[in-house]
Amino acid sequence: MNVEELLIKLEQERIPSRWYSVNGNLASDIYMLRKVHNYWEFFYVDERGNQNNGYRRFNDESEACNYMFDKLIYEKEH
Numbered sequence: 001m002n003v004e005e006l007l008i009k010l011e012q013e014r015i016p017s018r019w020y021s022v023n024g025n026l027a028s029d030i031y032m033l034r035k036v037h038n039y040w041e042f043f044y045v046d047e048r049g050n051q052n053n054g055y056r057r058f059n060d061e062s063e064a065c066n067y068m069f070d071k072l073i074y075e076k077e078h
Contacts, residue, residue, distance in 0.1 A: 003033075003036045022068075026051070031075075033068045040064035042071075054065040 001009070003022055010020065014020045020031045033040065043062055044053040054071075058064035 001062050001065040001069065003061065003065060006033075006069055009069055010072060013073060013076065015076055019075065020068070020072060031068065031072060033064060035061075042068055 005014060007022060010017075020029070020033070021027060022033045022045055023035060024032075027034065027043055031042070031044050032051075033042050035041075038059070040058040040061060040063075041055070042058070043051055043055040045051050046053055056064075058067065
């Protein structure tokens with residue numbers, strides 16, 4: 001899955017857009033996925049602005065997108 005497919009799937013699953021950001025600006029209380037040079041970062045920014053919560057680094061866009069999708073589906077269900 002690539003970023004475009006991820007965004008479509010998140011919308012189809014009715015995941016609130018306020019829960020996440022893909023290659024966007026940092027905000028609080030949000031899951032982030034962003035490309036940095038030749039790798040992808042995933043992390044959660046808590047309400048205090050701390051950025052290293054659940055940090056994961058991926059070399060593959062598909063792996064990063066699948067991880068974020070699975071994480072957000074889990075959050076939706078719990």
